[in-house]
Amino acid sequence: MTRFLLRRVLRTIVVLWGVSTIVFVVLRLSGDPVALLLPPDAPRSELLRLRKALGLDAPLWLQYVRFLARIAHADFGESLRSRESAMRLIMDRLGPSLELAVVSIILAVTIAVPVGILSATRPNSFQDLAAMMFALLGQSTPTFFLGIVLILIFSVQLRILPTGGYGSWTQLILPTITLAAWAVASIARLTRSILLETLHEDYIRTARAKGLAERVVLLRHALRNALIPILNIIGINFGALLGGAFVVETIFSWPGIGRLIVQSVYNRDYPVVQAGVFVIAVGFVLVNTVVDVLSGILDPRIRQA
Amino acid sequence: MTMNMIRISMSRRRLLRHAALLGLGTPLVANLLAACARGGLREEAQVSSPTPSPEAIGPTESLIWASSYDPATLDPQMSTAYVEVGVYDMLYDGLTQFDNDMKLRPNLATEWKMLNDTTWQFKLRPDVKWHNGDPFTAEDVKFTIERSFDPNAKTVIATVFNMVKSIEIVDELTINFITAAPDPIFPKRHASWGSYIMPARYFQEVGAEGFNKHPIGTGPFKFVEWIKDDRLVLDANTDYWEGPPNVRRVIVRPTPERASAVAALQTGEAHLIDEVPPDHAEKIAVGPNTKLVHVPYAGYQVLICNTHVPPLDKVEVRQALSFAVDRQSLIDNLLRGYGKIPRSSIVPTDAFYNPDLPPLPYDPEHAMQLLRQANYQGEVIIIEALEREIPLVQAVAAMWAEVGIRTEIRQIEPAVRAQKIRDNAFLGVFPAGPGSSVGDPDGMMFRTMGRGGLWGGVWDNEEFNRLGEEARHLLNEDERRKRYQRMDQIITYEAVPWILLYQRELLYGIAKFIQWAPHPQLRMNFRNWNLSIIG
Numbered sequence: 001m002t003r004f005l006l007r008r009v010l011r012t013i014v015v016l017w018g019v020s021t022i023v024f025v026v027l028r029l030s031g032d033p034v035a036l037l038l039p040p041d042a043p044r045s046e047l048l049r050l051r052k053a054l055g056l057d058a059p060l061w062l063q064y065v066r067f068l069a070r071i072a073h074a075d076f077g078e079s080l081r082s083r084e085s086a087m088r089l090i091m092d093r094l095g096p097s098l099e100l101a102v103v104s105i106i107l108a109v110t111i112a113v114p115v116g117i118l119s120a121t122r123p124n125s126f127q128d129l130a131a132m133m134f135a136l137l138g139q140s141t142p143t144f145f146l147g148i149v150l151i152l153i154f155s156v157q158l159r160i161l162p163t164g165g166y167g168s169w170t171q172l173i174l175p176t177i178t179l180a181a182w183a184v185a186s187i188a189r190l191t192r193s194i195l196l197e198t199l200h201e202d203y204i205r206t207a208r209a210k211g212l213a214e215r216v217v218l219l220r221h222a223l224r225n226a227l228i229p230i231l232n233i234i235g236i237n238f239g240a241l242l243g244g245a246f247v248v249e250t251i252f253s254w255p256g257i258g259r260l261i262v263q264s265v266y267n268r269d270y271p272v273v274q275a276g277v278f279v280i281a282v283g284f285v286l287v288n289t290v291v292d293v294l295s296g297i298l299d300p301r302i303r304q305a
Numbered sequence: 306m307t308m309n310m311i312r313i314s315m316s317r318r319r320l321l322r323h324a325a326l327l328g329l330g331t332p333l334v335a336n337l338l339a340a341c342a343r344g345g346l347r348e349e350a351q352v353s354s355p356t357p358s359p360e361a362i363g364p365t366e367s368l369i370w371a372s373s374y375d376p377a378t379l380d381p382q383m384s385t386a387y388v389e390v391g392v393y394d395m396l397y398d399g400l401t402q403f404d405n406d407m408k409l410r411p412n413l414a415t416e417w418k419m420l421n422d423t424t425w426q427f428k429l430r431p432d433v434k435w436h437n438g439d440p441f442t443a444e445d446v447k448f449t450i451e452r453s454f455d456p457n458a459k460t461v462i463a464t465v466f467n468m469v470k471s472i473e474i475v476d477e478l479t480i481n482f483i484t485a486a487p488d489p490i491f492p493k494r495h496a497s498w499g500s501y502i503m504p505a506r507y508f509q510e511v512g513a514e515g516f517n518k519h520p521i522g523t524g525p526f527k528f529v530e531w532i533k534d535d536r537l538v539l540d541a542n543t544d545y546w547e548g549p550p551n552v553r554r555v556i557v558r559p560t561p562e563r564a565s566a567v568a569a570l571q572t573g574e575a576h577l578i579d580e581v582p583p584d585h586a587e588k589i590a591v592g593p594n595t596k597l598v599h600v601p602y603a604g605y606q607v608l609i610c611n612t613h614v615p616p617l618d619k620v621e622v623r624q625a626l627s628f629a630v631d632r633q634s635l636i637d638n639l640l641r642g643y644g645k646i647p648r649s650s651i652v653p654t655d656a657f658y659n660p661d662l663p664p665l666p667y668d669p670e671h672a673m674q675l676l677r678q679a680n681y682q683g684e685v686i687i688i689e690a691l692e693r694e695i696p697l698v699q700a701v702a703a704m705w706a707e708v709g710i711r712t713e714i715r716q717i718e719p720a721v722r723a724q725k726i727r728d729n730a731f732l733g734v735f736p737a738g739p740g741s742s743v744g745d746p747d748g749m750m751f752r753t754m755g756r757g758g759l760w761g762g763v764w765d766n767e768e769f770n771r772l773g774e775e776a777r778h779l780l781n782e783d784e785r786r787k788r789y790q791r792m793d794q795i796i797t798y799e800a801v802p803w804i805l806l807y808q809r810e811l812l813y814g815i816a817k818f819i820q821w822a823p824h825p826q827l828r829m830n831f832r833n834w835n836l837s838i839i840g
Contacts, residue, residue, distance in 0.1 A: 035723030037461045038385070043757050046464050047727050053459045081377040081384070083459075084517065092533055151568050163569040164560060166535045253371075253560045255534030263374070263561075268720040 033268035076275035086271035097256040101241040108183035116191025139185035147251040164253035235291035243280035367554040371566040371575035375559035381501035382460035391829030397501035397522035407654035436521035448505035462499030581812035583641040589814040603825035604740030621679035623801040628672035643810035687733035729762035764802035
């Protein structure tokens with residue numbers, strides 16, 4: 001276990017370094033934040049002056065060396081727009097983002113796994129077709145469309161839920177549904193196909209031949225083996241929900257990380273983007289480590305490998 | 306980062322319809338909602354009962370502004386973006402201010418006069434208190450103006466007052482500004498973005514970071530709390546020198562998606578929204594609880610030509626581009642009628658605007674004649690535009706295609722655009738939206754298009770630059786007028802480095818029980834003479 005964790009930590013450092021470097025290079029090669037900061041009628045001389053003051057006139061390699069030296073001390077610098085610690089701006093949004101991601105993934109799993117099981121046990125039945133149609137619809141409906149439609153129905157027409165904002169549980173409902181709808185589809189479809197595959201394995205036939213009840217076969221033998229890929233897709237979905245929820249965060253005015261990062265990319269607010277991508281990468285790696293550990297618990301072969 | 310190339314192949318009529326459906330300058334989602342609304346939901350939305358939601362405010366309670374984004378900073382010298390400026394207008398005061406007609410009126414200064422060609426004297430308002438109770442004095446003014454151009458402060462407004470050579474405090478309520486050269490519009494500069502007076506003592510006590518966390522000003526509202534990307538809460542300053550405002554509290558609730566903001570206004574969760582997409586204007590205007598207010602923006606939508614790139618180096622080609630634009634069609638289709646055809650490169654609310662000029666003409670015949678004169682051979686003109694400007698440039702390109710001009714549209718990102726401005730690296734034509742900051746042609750026309758200006762590199766006109774330099778320092782109004790009107794002639798009709806398209810209206814949706822007048826500079830004036838609760 002210690003070696004497993006050590007390898008994980010090393011791999012994490014390489015991933016974080018790689019991600020930070022890519023973000024650093026791509027952001028800087030693609031635009032200049034300073035002109036966006038200045039008033040519309042500021043002269044060119046002023047652009048040059050502020051670039052210099054903010055240290056953005058140095059050659060790229062020098063900026064990169066400074067950048068690495070700083071992140072080694074977990075210092076991502078100050079936001080160019082707000083002049084506040086970039087990491088603190090990101091951490092302020094971590095709570096709301098986590099809240100939305102956790103509730104959404106719980107909702108998604110609660111719906112998707114039973115739906116997937118139901119579909120797999122009665123393949124090609126009416127329930128199966130209906131569930132998979134529903135899943136397909138969920139997967140192919142753009143998030144922004146679903147979000148706006150939900151607002152129109154539940155806020156503008158029925159007036160039972162707020163249009164957006166953060167703070168009360170009522171404000172959590174619509175964004176959660178919107179986010180979960182997308183995750184439900186992929187998890188349900190995967191659960192169905194994995195479980196179908198597993199149900200055709202030899203050991204299932206053996207279990208049935210032993211005369212075990214179908215319920216026991218399904219839950220103890222089939223589902224347990226199917227759980228590992230399902231767990232993995234949940235892990236991937238969770239990571240995506242954490243950083244990729246910016247559309248939902250924007251529609252529902254949710255103060256999350258994704259929205260801040262996208263806004264900062266547009267403004268080329270380098271430090272904020274770098275800090276944000278770093279935090280999300282850490283989140284991704286952490287969740288996947290947890291998934292790996294859980295997989296090991298479920299399947300001794302993984303633990304021993 | 307990816308560069309989209311969109312080739313023009315659609316017919317003009319189809320393009321305009323398409324562009325109108327998308328709605329210029331509005332996020333995709335807003336337009337989608339508009340499209341949905343047209344599909345049937347709209348009627349139902351309008352007949353829904355006008356029952357106020359539980360959050361709806363009664364008079365003198367909280368006013369909720371669903372702003373299009375979260376302010377980045379509350380330090381008034383660190384941003385000139387309009388949501389921030391709107392918040393600064395509540396927290397702070399300048400020495401002077403522009404009213405809704407852009408006329409200069411007293412603010413923290415009660416009067417001002419020129420002592421000699423390079424000295425302006427301001428008398429400050431007595432008995433004004435900072436939000437923490439400290440008295441406001443000339444020290445604060447000196448501190449603020451000096452910080453604005455202090456290189457160590459790294460402000461974004463360093464050029465607003467960089468003509469100031471020194472500042473003398475005569476007494477607690479009298480201050481002299483000595484400028485390097487005569488500056489006829491100096492009092493107007495104190496009403497522009499970035500001229501908000503800051504508290505010297507408090508700022509020095511708490512530092513820049515502490516100040517941004519808990520800013521204090523002399524303005525009509527006091528800072529209460531700020532939860533980033535969620536809400537900024539300001540309470541009425543009951544001791545305000547102009548009398549307390551008519552609402553007890555203002556909550557700025559960033560709502561980046563405009564369709565969501567429109568929905569929030571309809572349900573009573575918000576009472577004021579800015580940047581209403583033209584496609585939603587009608588719905589707000591006729592809504593049971595909502596109304597639409599609008600004012601012409603003190604600025605223009607223009608297309609700027611890099612005159613160093615052929616075929617734009619030929620003046621006849623640029624003139625032809627201008628004659629070939631059907632501006633009324635742009636206004637009707639893209640702005641749903643909320644716009645005006647420009648008459649001059651000076652905006653109507655700026656000094657020296659000449660209302661007798663005719664609206665810019667649409668004359669495709671003349672455009673074709675000019676192209677023949679220029680011996681235009683169908684060279685492709687590249688148009689580089691931001692995503693939200695694509696419907697506009699597509700519409701214009703289709704108009705140009707009708708007189709035989711070939712174009713290629715490339716989509717670029719805001720930061721790439723900013724870099725291209727800095728490097729003067731545009732490959733042809735690009736859209737821009739210059740706005741007037743000081744209510745004077747020096748601020749908008751010359752600062753942007755003069756030598757060394759933001760876009761000044763796209764052309765080089767000796768006469769324009771000479772007149773602009775002279776007018777900047779002339780104290781005689783008539784002499785200035787002559788020069789600016791000649792410069793206007795050059796830039797609008799003769800050399801045409803920018804093509805004026807339209808003057809858009811700023812659209813706001815507000816709750817019916819609010820009486821509020823918008824400002825041509827996108828300011829947020831919530832003082833008691835501009836905002837009240839009715840019924």
